[in-house]
Amino acid sequence: MTTYDSDLTDAAWATLQVVWPARSLRGNRPRWPRRLVIDAILEVLRGAIAWRALPKEVPPWRAVLSHVRLMRLSDVWERINAALRGQYRVRIGRTAEPQAAIIDRQSANTTNGGGARGVDGNTKIKGRNRHSLVDPLGRLVEAVKANFPTRNTIWADQGAAGRGFQHLGQCGTPAGSGGDGSVAAARTFRARGAQGPGVR
Structure with missing residues (x-):
């Protein structure tokens, strides 16, 4: 069988196999070997090829x-991300689960046909923003949703110090180091450093 540069190593597959459900995502026996499915997904992502251009050695x-969609619906991608993030954090001497998280924003240019868009006042980019929750090391925790039930401290920059962000404290989610509903501004966070008390 032909191998590709994007194929998983045995060590990487051992990590992914642990978080993958024992049965198929639909409840019956899997028709295709799971490692082959992941190799096909990686071939598309790393090779920037179309789905229809997948080589014959992988599943149709x-x-x-279909596996990509089912993995998204059953949170397999989130479990894979959590396992890889925890493995990395333990390897560098941190706790597997982060105790703090930072909201990170990225701006991307979009075209007129790309749906809703606006102008980012900070970066002056005409397009769309996406927000993600990252640990203090910059590793993805999750895509930011409307509510944050499992996080009790949010570090934010000066752009989040306005009235629109203060409602987090009123919703029972203290935002900031003091837990009083105020936002910990970026200058405070930089003064303490990422290694500050309780931030791992």
């Missing part, structure tokens, strides 16, 4: 695309 493109 429709089956692979």
